[in-house]
Amino acid sequence: MPFARLATATTPTCHIGLGLAAIGRPGYINLGRDRDLGEDRAVETLRERTHELLDAAYAQGVRYFDVARSYGRSEEFLAGWLDRHPEIDDIVVGSKWGYTYTADWTTDAETHEVKDHSPGTYERQRAETNALLGDRLDLYQIHSVTPDSPALTDKDLHAKLAEAAAAGVTVGFSTSGPAQADAIRAALAVTVDGEPLFRTVQSTYNILETSAAPALAEAHDAGLTVIVKEGMANGRLADPHAPDALKTVAAETSLGTDAVALAFVLRQPWAGVVLSGAATTVQLASNLHAPAVDLDEGQLERLAALVEEPRVYWERRGQLPWH
Template sequence: MPFARLAAATTPTSHLGLGLAAVGRPGYINLGRDEDLGENRTVETLRTRTHDLLDAAYAQGVRYFDAARSYGRSEEFLADWLTARPDLDDIVVGSKWGYTYTADWTTDAEKHEVKDHSVQTYDRQRSETAELLGDRLDLYQIHSVTPDSPALTDKELHARLAEAAAGGVTIGFSTSGPAQADAIRAALTVTVDGEPLFRTVQSTYNALETSAGPALAEAHDAGLTVIVKEGMANGRLAGPYAPDALKAVAEETSLGADAIALALILREPWAGVALSGAATVGQLASNLHAAVVDLNDDQLARLAALAEDPHTYWEKRGQLPWH
């Protein structure tokens, strides 16, 4: 089974991972980013910030770390950290290919990343990832599969991915957009030599965007490990930006809105790992309180009412500025 080491972990926070999208590059779409990072966003400043987050996460029981080729220098920062800690053999490392980072370490680029799921892009990015992470890479995911993605039908690509799987790398995919459920169900039918190709799925699921839930349950039942990303809805469920209902439940539990938002994910029986996208050590510590949240039926009902139509949710997400 994929992530067997995570399943065997003894700490509750083994079900919380750390994603590096917010700290691997100077620009991202999270609300509150100016306050989180300030103006100093040099490569070395963000490298140090990333290492501090990784240290704090590991010390508190987190064992899954998630990067991507398009997250600026996230793979490089993670690789540096791993190299300095060769004795940490209980870590699971995931990365993603399919988007190329194009912002050149700026926050105001015309395009921050370019999507391409071709075999040529896979070959190039697989080589780039291997150069940095080597045999520390456990999971390689196709980044943001949609129902019309050629990655779902390209047999040559499937053969390449199966070859990587035969070499010991778990193969997965992530999804984005209002049709995530359709993409998940399509991916579940992809096989190579009669065997399912994908062993993990990483999807957006949170209090505002719940549409992928039934398909993620199906993926779990089919034997895939489910990773949940954007549990904080790019900051829309955090602190000052959280809906009133979420703030009220947070006050009732004496915890942060972020912990409540992530706890909603962890209570789903199909959720294997929920990612923290923390940009500060303080945010990470608050996120990790999700492992001990206990919500009653009334609180759950109030939070369930926050769900938006998926098209509305993704339209709002698409309007968030890079900063």
């Protein structure tokens, strides 16, 4: 698997990846985007911002880059950056299918993305991804699997994914919602010709939402690479929105709340790659201090006390406005 490169890399930041959800489209639900991106959200403006972020991330040791069909032009932006740097051959590129971007490059669309896990959507989006990323794609994930997703039971889809795996693309899935653990365990049971279909899982895990941890540990023990998304809880764990207890711990470490929040995730023994969703190079630099944060047991206990009941967490996330 290409992820072995991450596990054996020598830079501490190799276990932090860069996700382009917040920068590949003009609207997203992260808090603070008005401040981060300003009013100019033109395609070329965000393309150059994305390339600056990718340059900075690569220079500082980041080797995993995460995009999706529904992240606006994120695949296109990443593909353009790769074209600028043909010498780069030591990164891992992951994308996702299953949501179609429908906001037409606006921030106030009634619907920003539409979910569909059918084989037809897979074939269409796989062709779209291939046209942009070609053989630079290492990982293709089903986007936001839930326990009731047809992707867990559709044998035709499983056969198509197995074909992609046989051709050299790692097949994985991501999860969302209060029943992430159930979705993970159901996906672990999916096999094709007696072999497990999925080799990676990408799930939400952060100080506020820890419910998927036991299932992610099981996935890790089963040999899957675990990728953690939303470690910053869509900006709720960043200044100025961070809870007071997190701000206090951050002050004790002399680092930002973002670095402490990501350090909390990095401490999990099953966490293979933890995504930064930085929208600026300053945010990225602060995020990349996470491997240097040394949290003691008392600090970890104070942070653990901030956990929310999953349904409360996901209801609040669902109420975040698109900025």
